[in-house]
Amino acid sequence: MNSMMAMATDNRAVPLTDGPATSSPLLGVEDLGIAFGATKVVEGLRFSVDPGRTLAIVGESGSGKSITSLAVMGLLGSSASVSGRALFRRRDGEVVDLLRLSPGRSRALRGDEIAMVFQEPMTALNPVLRIGDQLVEVLRNHGRPTRGAARARALEMLRTVGIPDPESRLHAYPHELSGGMRQRVMIAMALMLEPGLLIADEPTTALDVTIQAQILLLLRRLQKSLGMALVFITHDLGIVGQIADDVAVMYSGRVVEAGPARAVLATPNHPYTRGLLGSAPQVDASGTPLPLKPIPGIVPSPVFPPAGCRFHPRCGEAKAGLCDRTEPVLEPTGSARGVSCLRWKEIAS
Amino acid sequence: MRRVLDPVLQIVPTVLVVSLIAFLLTSLLPGDAALSRLGLDATQEQLDTMREQMGLNDPVPVRYLYWLGRAVTGDLGNSLRSGEPVAEVLARRIPVTLELAVFGTGLALLIGVPLGILAAVRRDSWIDVATNLFALSGMAIPFFWLGLLLIMFFSLHLQWLPPSGYVPFFENPVRNLHLMALPSLTIAVAFAATLMRQTRASMLEVLNADYIRTAHAKGTPPIRVILHHALRNALIPIITVLGLQMGTLLGGAIVTETVFGLPGLGRMMVDGIYKRDFPIVQGALITIVVAIVVTNLLTDLCYRFVNPRIR
Amino acid sequence: MTETMFQASVRMPVRAARTSLLSRVLASWQGRIGGGIVTFFTLMAVFAPWITPHSPTEVDFMSVMVVPTLEHPFGTDEVGRDILSRVILGARTSLLVVVAATLISSVAGAAIGLVAGWVGGWVDTLVMRVMDAMLAFPLIVLALAIIAVLGPSLTNAIIAIGIVKIPHFARLMRGEVLTLRTLDYIKAVETMGLGLPRILLRHVLPNAAGPVLVYMSIAASLALMTEASLSFLGLGIQPPTPSWGGMVSVGMQNWHFWWMSFYPGLAIFITVLAFNLLGDAIRDAMDRRLS
């Protein structure tokens, strides 16, 4: 685990900031916009992930974090209009724009090179199909495996994710498993073909805290052993500290702050990131809880977003005439970090 | 074994309550059964003896148990008019209604389920609008009027099919199918409409489910998502509706049999009411209701088969 | 937290002031067409005696079974009565049956369901067992059986049709009550020790009323259909009172004079369709309002 921390501190170029990415990342999202009709729920989003790294996208409900992952997966319905680019480097080196793929090519990538784990293990598995069949289906969607080979692979994956007695679980229905076990099955299913990129959308939110810790540990071990890139979507800054190399903090459809996870958590530049940290239960070294400093107000509706900086109505640092007029952009602040705040320099000093 | 036995045992109380309702209704029928049997010339003395013989003077619970005891051995009494045993009349009538119900259900399934799937998948397209209009009309059209329109068009105008009559299937299969075509279509239309709406609604709900998103996320071909992942789940409420609609179907059969002159159970019951022949009414009523309870049992078993969660 | 909820709220952006249910119903085409026809049907029924072009009961052997003409737009029947006038008057009979029967079944059914659902225990088991047994009878079959006991007449048709729909309302209401009991605001007023009548009248009934209202529209269409079927079988409204079902039945014996059965049947079809459309519109309006 200390190795992870070490990795997080090395000065890799995190291409969240301006300028083209130096080394081509596995996934590079540029200027992503998602709108339902006239309602823009995500705007000007950029982030990237390298193989073997974990990017946490953190935000509250309505921040657009989940919808972003669905857009990258090509799973948004036709009611959404998507703009921008999401460049993905395939196994054979070809770089494709995930937002412009034909439905057939997009499907060929899903489950094979890009996989996803969802929030609700209770409803994400098909209740009328056996676990084994649901696992094997991934292989059948992307090839013609023999029965024996497919079964063997399913068994192997169930074992890999730590499911006891995997032979009998192959024949079980989802409702016969506990929540934690179902989430393990979901992870096994996502990793059947060893994808280069795994997107996990709040995979532990529905689980008990002791089970959550197990799943986090499992994801981290699998990510290291398979060398895949992991995009971990969460609302919990505590989890960010435990799993992420890099973090992008989202608020109301934009990235407000990004950079190496440890640096961002230690010295947040954006008032919203500070507010989130102040809202999260924390203890100091002696175990005494630090006082809570909640953010006042409520998350803005994407239908009637505030003018200027979207956070200004709740921001203690907002300056009238500036923050309510001008919309900030994500600007580099050095050491691979970026912040989207008009006053970050004044606040920092 | 248990999952088959349990629901079977559960219908026993239902059948008892149903038979009690049927018995109470028909035992309250106006008109004196003894009088009906003996005719108006009977003397008061003869009537009293007959009442005693028929057990009409016993209290109602005793009569019910007595009646139930005979009913389970197949003795449902005799027709007051013809004197024929009710069981024999039933034996002649049941095949007609059964055939009508089977053809009607089959047609309804063939029309309703595929159209419902199509409407759900192509939501808000012209197909969806058209099938919705079909469903709305199908549910609003009275069986007897639809039957008449079909007769006017196919029998009188085009002269393709005979307007009425009945020939048993094993006597002349071709003629039987000719005669049954229009009645089957008549009762199938409303049923198909209901099935279509239910199929569409449950498909739409299922298509929004998380596991459908999972199926897409693992790269499952769309057609397989619909037929393998969605339909299997959508079938669960469809089967429920199938069971619930059996009553409507048999109710429709009663009216339809009158229109097409089919000698089935429904006609038997209506004629029985006209003629105040209460054993006949009772026999038809019990048979129809037991048929519905049994179909509900079958759909329940199907449901258990399709839905692993309640096994 | 889930993004699907988020999408749903995005789909209908403005949820400003609560608009009235009526205006929401009338905002849909189903609501406008269904509501329009039901209003038309009601007005026609109420003012029937004053708007019929001919006497609906006067026999005229000089014009028996006349094809539709300007004089008799729907033609005449086997004794020369004007079919249009009889269809208009028939609306009156149908409206009476529909309103009375639906009121009987909805009030009785909702009361039974409310008690069964709230009290629970053996009361619930017993009541619902009887309701389930009644549900095993097809509507028309149970209505026929009741008619067989009571004898065919207008009043008895109303009673029979009213009784057969009770279990549907009872089940619906019971389901609503059971769902509401799991909601925190009902639990909250229970734990506050609010009086039972106030809990039921102020918190349970208003929130359970929606589905019952929707179902009343569907029950009305079924009542109309059942009445027409009974009359068609000769066991509902008795002649000479005009009823649409009875008119189709007479027309059936005279196949070649198509108009005799066509127009009364069309009247049933359109009215039932209108009630169904209205039911759909009310349901959609409620769904949107509660979301």
Next chain:
Amino acid sequence: MTRPLLEVRRLRKTFAPRRRGGSPVRAVTDVSFDLREGEVLGLVGESGSGKSTIGQCLVHLHRPDGGEILLDGENLATLPRGAFRRRRTAVQMIFQDPSSALNPRMSVGDALREALRLHSPHAGRDVIEERLERLLRLIGLQPEHASRYPHQLSGGQKQRIGIARAIAVEPRCLIADEAVSALDVSIQAQIITLLGDLQQSLGLTMLFISHDLGVVRYVADRVAVLYLGRLVEIGPARDIFAAPAHPYTQALLAAIPDPARPLDESAILDDPAGPDPRAAGGGCAFAPRCPHVMDLCRKDQPFLTQVAADHTCACVLRKIHPDRQGETV
């Protein structure tokens, strides 16, 4: 020492099996604890621990199968219906889900007026209106919020109204059942702060039920930990967090995600199956998952033993090494 406000003694609740032939679910087994005047007791456990069932028994939404619930020495569990209704306002609940906590057809003002009138049925209109305004300000809303309907409020605002309704009847004690779990982090912090302020200013006695130890740490004076329907540890919050005695409490604490602390791999339970009421048999319910399990644990049910002042724990390890009290195993 004065008598505790609420005494729960050997509370039991078993639910009928969901399916025919299934085994009955023992949601709560022999749970005893006190709730002292003016304190906040955190009731902590994961899903299936029975913590919500206990809360619902206290406000009589469930009738316990056994045991006593003594409020000022009077047993609520066996009180006849009529007498109970008069005592009902003494214990009030704040619910988890803000979306279903308010009647959608009633304005905020009407919902609160109903509660205020219940508390003082003979108060005049002016008095009620004045109290309503004070109540709204107390929970951080404005008087104009009284005319709003639930669908016009945010989740956090609804939760504030839920709190207002509960305190409107001036209860002796409050049960907060996962009252902040459904809220976003920034809103959650607001509500925790509000509850803390109210507790201070009104001197509330509160049972704070939560699965989230991180949140409980902020509000609770004492903490009770439940596992599969049994109390495994209870003690002052400071002791529990500094020196948890029960292996389950230790695992629970280690699993709380903290932005400033990396995942402690050694403390993570190695049991993919999770809690299973059937796996325990006659012994300690936690035995199948416990890293320190011994043969003894699988046979006998451990009892609560004192490990420090006002701090008890139900673990065999604690009985064997009484001299190691307070030390982490």
